[in-house]
Amino acid sequence: xxxxxxxxxxxxxxxxxxxxxxxxxxxxxxxxxxxxxxxxxxxxxxxxxxxxxxxxxxxxxxxxxxxxxxxxxxxxxxxxxxxxxxxxxxxxxxxxxxxxxxxxxxxxxxxxxxxxxxxxxxxxxxxxxxxxxxxxxxxxxxxxxxxxxxxxxxxxxxxxxxxxxxxxxxxxxxxxxxxxxxxxxxxxxxxxxxxxxxxxxxxxxxxxxxxxxxxxxxxxxxxxxxxxxxxxxxxxxxxxxxxxxxxxxxxxxxxxxxxxxxxxx
Amino acid sequence: xxxxxxxxxxxxxxxxxxxxxxxxxxxxxxxxxxxxxxxxxxxxxxxxxxxxxxxxxxxxxxxxxxxxxxxxxxxxxxxxxxxxxxxxxxxxxxxxxxxxxxxxxxxxxxxxxxxxxxxxxxxxxxxxxxxxxxxxxxxxxxxxxxxxxxxxxxxxxxxxxxxxxxxxxxxxxxxxxxxxxxxxxxxxxxxxxxxxxxxxxxxxxxxxxxxxxxxxxxxxxxxxxxxxxxxxxxxxxxxxxxxxxxxxxxxxxxxxxxxxxxxxxxxxxxxxxxxxxxxxxxxxxxxxxxxxxxxxxxxxxxxxxxxxxxxxxxxxxxxxxxxxxxxxxxxxxxxxxxxxxxxxxxxxxxxxxxxxxxxxxxxxxxxxxxxxxxxxxxxx
Numbered sequence: 016x017x018x019x020x021x022x023x024x025x026x027x028x029x030x031x032x033x034x035x036x037x038x039x040x041x042x043x044x045x046x047x048x049x050x051x052x053x054x055x056x057x058x059x060x061x062x063x064x065x066x067x068x069x070x071x072x073x074x075x076x077x078x079x080x081x082x083x084x085x086x087x088x089x090x091x092x093x094x095x096x097x098x099x100x101x102x103x104x105x106x107x108x109x110x111x112x113x114x115x116x117x118x119x120x121x122x123x124x125x126x127x128x129x130x131x132x133x134x135x136x137x138x139x140x141x142x143x144x145x146x147x148x149x150x151x152x153x154x155x156x157x158x159x160x161x162x163x164x165x166x167x168x169x170x171x172x173x174x175x176x177x178x179x180x181x182x183x184x185x186x187x188x189x190x191x192x193x194x195x196x197x198x199x200x201x202x203x204x205x206x207x208x209x210x211x212x213x214x215x216x217x218x219x220x221x222x223x224x225x226x227x228x229x230x231x232x233x234x235x236x237x238x239x240x241x242x243x244x245x246x247x248x249x250x251x252x253x254x255x256x257x258x259x260x261x262x263x264x265x266x267x268x269x270x271x272x273x274x275x276x277x278x279x280x
Numbered sequence: 281x282x283x284x285x286x287x288x289x290x291x292x293x294x295x296x297x298x299x300x301x302x303x304x305x306x307x308x309x310x311x312x313x314x315x316x317x318x319x320x321x322x323x324x325x326x327x328x329x330x331x332x333x334x335x336x337x338x339x340x341x342x343x344x345x346x347x348x349x350x351x352x353x354x355x356x357x358x359x360x361x362x363x364x365x366x367x368x369x370x371x372x373x374x375x376x377x378x379x380x381x382x383x384x385x386x387x388x389x390x391x392x393x394x395x396x397x398x399x400x401x402x403x404x405x406x407x408x409x410x411x412x413x414x415x416x417x418x419x420x421x422x423x424x425x426x427x428x429x430x431x432x433x434x435x436x437x438x439x440x441x442x443x444x445x446x447x448x449x450x451x452x453x454x455x456x457x458x459x460x461x462x463x464x465x466x467x468x469x470x471x472x473x474x475x476x477x478x479x480x481x482x483x484x485x486x487x488x489x490x491x492x493x494x495x496x497x498x499x500x501x502x503x504x505x506x507x508x509x510x511x512x513x514x515x516x517x518x519x520x521x522x523x524x525x526x527x528x529x530x531x532x533x534x535x536x537x538x539x540x541x542x543x544x545x546x547x548x549x550x551x552x553x554x555x556x557x558x559x560x561x562x563x564x565x566x567x568x569x570x571x572x573x574x575x576x577x578x579x580x581x582x583x584x585x586x587x588x589x590x591x592x593x594x595x596x597x598x599x600x601x602x603x604x605x606x607x608x609x610x611x612x613x614x615x616x617x618x619x620x621x622x623x624x625x626x627x628x629x630x631x632x633x634x635x636x637x638x639x640x641x642x643x644x645x646x647x648x649x650x651x652x653x654x655x656x657x658x659x660x
Contacts, residue, residue, distance in 0.1 A: 090544070105542040107535030109602040109652075110528075118532050119543035121525035131523045 017081030020045050020182060020213050021066065021097075026075035028061055035061040039075070039239045041232050043182065048204060048214045050224040052253065053234035059217050062234065063184050066215065067099040068092030096181035102190065104171040108160035112152055115159055116141040116174050144173040148203045165196030169203045176207060183207055184215045189223050201227050225250045317596030318608030320647050324594065324640070325611045325618070332622035341625040344490035345499045354617025355510035356565060358610045360584060361591035362510070362517045363561040365609035367554040368592050369521070371534035371601030372421060372428040374555060376413075376435035377588055380562035381569075381581025382443045384410045388567060389456045389576035390447065392463075399459075400468035407563050413439070414559025418552035428555075436585065444578045460574030472509075472564070473571020475502025506568040510610070513561065518606040530554070534601025590637060591616055594644040598652055615640065 021043040028036040036058045043049050053059045064070045065077070068086030076083050079095060086092040089099070106115050117137050124133040138155040145152045150169045159167060168188050175183055185204065189197040204227055207214055218224050224231070231248065233240040233256050240256050248256075332341060340346045360377050367374055388406035391397040397405070417435055421428045447454055463469035478501060484490045485498030492498045521527040532540035533550045541547050562581070570576050591612035597604025616637075623633050 101542075103539065103542075105539040107532050107539050107602065109535045109598075110531050114528055114531060118528060118540065119545045121528050123525060130525075131519075132525055132528055134523065 017078065019043055019078075020080055022078040022081075023066075023072075024076040024078065026065065026072045026077065028065055028070055029073045034237050036065070037238050039234075041239070041242060042230075043213045043215060044230070045181070045213045046208060046211050047229040048208050048216055048227050049230045049232065050228035051215060051217045051232050051234065052219065052221065052224060054219055056236070057234040058237040059219075059234055060186075061237075063099065063186060063215065063217055066092075066182075067097060067184055096179060097184065098175035098178070098180035098182070099184040099186065100168070100171045100175055100188065101186050104167055106159055106167055106171060109158055111156045112145070112159055112162075112170065113138045113141040113155045115170065116144065116155075116177070120178060140177070141173075144177045145170065148173045148176075148206055149199070150203075163196060164192050165199045168192070168196075168200050172200075172203050172207065176210070176212065180212065182213045182215065184217070186217050187219075188216070189218060189220060197223055221250060221254050225253065317603060317605040317648075317651070318611060319596070320644060320651075321595045321608045321611035321615065324644075325615050328615055328618050328622065332618060332626065336622055336626040339625040339627075341622060343499075344484075346621075346625065348500045348504070350617045350621035351507055352504050352617075353621055354614045355504070355507040356568065357584070357587055357591055357616050358510040358613035359506065359513060359561045359565050359568075360558070360588040361595070361609040361613045362513050362606055363554070363558040364585075364588040365592040365595060365597055365604055365606050366517060366521060366530060367558055368589070368597045368599070369534045369601060369604040370530045370551055370554050371537065372551055372554070373432055373589070374417065374558040375429065375432040375585045376417060376439055377558055377562045378581040378584035378586075379436045379439035379443065380410060380413065380559055381566045381584055382576075382578055383413075383439045384559075384563040384566035385570050385576035385580050386443050386447050386456065386578065389459055389570055390450050393456055393458055394451055399463050399466040403468050403472075403567060406567070407560065410559040410563040411556050414556035415552060417559070418555030421555070422548040422551050432585075440578075440582075447578050454578040455575055456577075457575035459570055459576070463571050463574070469567075469571050470505075472505050472567035475504050476508060478502040504568075504572070506565075506572075509564055509568065510613075513564075514606055514610045521606055526550070531602060534603075536602070587616065590641050593648065594640055596644075596648060596651070598648055599645075603652065612644075 019042040021041075023039050023041040026036060026039045026041075027034070039058075039062060041049075041062075051059055051062065061070065065072055068089045068091055071085060071087065077085065079097075084095070086095070086097075092099075105118075107118065110118070113134065117132075121132045122137045122140070123130050124136075125131050142152050142155045148169050150166055150173075159170065162170070172183065172185070172188075188200050188204070192200060201223060204214055204216060208227075216224060216228065225245075228245060230242060230244055231253060232242045233253070235256075243253075336342075341350070360381075364374060364377060384406045387409050388399075388402045391405055392399050392402040413435070417432060420426070421431050424431070444454055447456065463473060481490065481498045481500050481502055485492040485496070490498055490500060521530060529540065529545045529547075529550045532543075532545050533547045537547050565584075566576075566580065569580060592604065592609045593599065594612035594615060595605060595608030595610070597609065619636055619640075620633055623630050623636075
């Protein structure tokens with residue numbers, strides 16, 4: 016048994032002549048939030064798809080609980096307890112909370128011809144699962160089209176947790192959300208962590224990532240700038256290291272230049 | 281939406297599930313009813329009943345034979361509306377239902393009358409053939425990704441053309457009669473052509489609830505099997521839709537097939553099986569007609585696919601899939617049957633029937649659109 020649930024050793028991924036990832040080392044621990052930071056095109060998507068079993072590493076090793084594994088499909092990764100919540104969430108707006116919660120994995124009772132979807136129990140489980148994540152569902156039979164973006168995100172996370180995820184990969188969960196809703200989603204991430212899950216959080220928003228993360232991995236142009244424990248780096252360091260750090264500095268300088276010119280004019 | 285602020289203020293309520301339950305009960309029952317897809321069709325049915333009760337109450341429309349008349353017409357349409365409804369909820373159309381009725385009728389009549397097959401084997405042959413065509417229809421739709429509108433439109437013409445061409449080829453005519461004398465005493469034919477509950481109707485006539493002829497036989501001799509089939513299929517299909525995993529997959533498939541695929545719903549299997557189900561109900565429809573009239577005709581079922589779609593839409597289903605109700609579709613078919621027969625009983629020129637249908641369809645679509653907005657709009 017390894018200290019880490021997931022360990023990537025020198026993983027690279029090529030698409031033809033394109034080097035999407037090169038020599039990535041990454042450790043994910045249960046009960047930790049691991050933040051994957053990087054600008055657009057840094058290779059975040061390729062990395063999580065590699066973790067989720069969509070892509071097989073071209074080089075390097077993927078270790079799960081200390082043993083090398085090769086996932087040939089996302090279903091295999093899911094069976095191993097690695098659940099990914101993509102930005103589209105895989106939810107159907109016209110269906111109820113419960114029906115979405117159990118979509119594809121319906122809770123049944125009875126046998127043979129009379130095997131049926133146990134809606135009453137499913138309602139209770141969905142409601143309890145959501146409540147555990149801090150979302151009060153008034154009516155589990157309400158269509159989720161009526162829910163806010165943050166609540167839908169929480170539903171997708173609660174669903175993954177209920178179905179036995181040990182590692183939760185969240186792809187930009189706060190990207191389309193307002194401040195308050197983002198806070199709610201981050202609270203849910205904290206709850207998942209408290210339950211002993213490993214969470215891999217993909218974002219390019221350091222302000223969302225920093226308060227909740229235990230460990231950071233920074234990506235830039237397909238390469239890792241390294242993994243850091245939170246105690247080792249400050250928010251400013253992280254921001255600096257992210258692609259765009261230098262650009263932001265340049266922008267700040269430029270803006271100062273403008274205001275100086277304005278003042279003298 | 282007030283949740284986010286409540287969460288911040290009193291997170292302890294989050295662990296208390298029952299507090300959520302209490303807030304549910306505050307929604308009045310009538311308001312919850314508004315969110316049922318079948319509401320429109322139910323109130324519409326009530327409306328047409330009241331209308332014809334007032335205008336045709338003394339015309340015999342609500343006498344026992346009159347009732348049986350519009351019940352039978354509604355049940356026939358109800359049969360195919362049930363399967364069209366499930367398919368539409370799964371996000372697809374089948375425009376070949378009507379042609380399939382004609383084709384299936386010939387598939388069971390020609391072998392029995394011209395080739396000397398026992399009737400039961402001809403019926404099984406017709407069902408097997410129809411299911412195969414349904415499978416093919418569905419297979420082409422899911423494998424090519426073409427709109428089912430186009431694929432099933434092609435089958436509408438192929439099947440209708442085949443029905444006429446093959447019946448001319450084998451029998452040199454387009455109406456094949458004389459099935460009744462073969463069907464007599466056949467166990468399987470009785471499941472489609474006969475009536476049940478004769479004793480009940482004799483008893484009802486004896487006590488004077490329904491009228492009878494001079495020799496004492498009741499004017500309605502039994503419940504037609506088509507009504508029994510429609511009722512049974514409605515109950516089973518509704519149960520399957522609302523209470524089984526497969527039903528959940530139907531909603532998921534029509535609601536967002538990409539999301540459904542991502543969580544492991546066998547979307548292709550769901551669609552193909554529902555195309556087979558529409559072919560099945562079309563064959564039941566055909567069998568009921570063949571054994572009621574004792575003949576098959578190449579032009580049976582013309583335009584029935586559109587009538588079925590109208591009934592389904594009046595029943596509250598969305599054309600875009602993911603939402604609808606089997607019970608609603610049955611009420612849609614009931615409205616259809618009552619109005620069709622009611623116009624006949626009131627003596628209004630029957631040309632007006634189509635005007636009414638079109639208007640009903642338009643109103644239903646507008647109403648459904650409004651309901652969908654209510655259901656899916658986020659309340660921030």
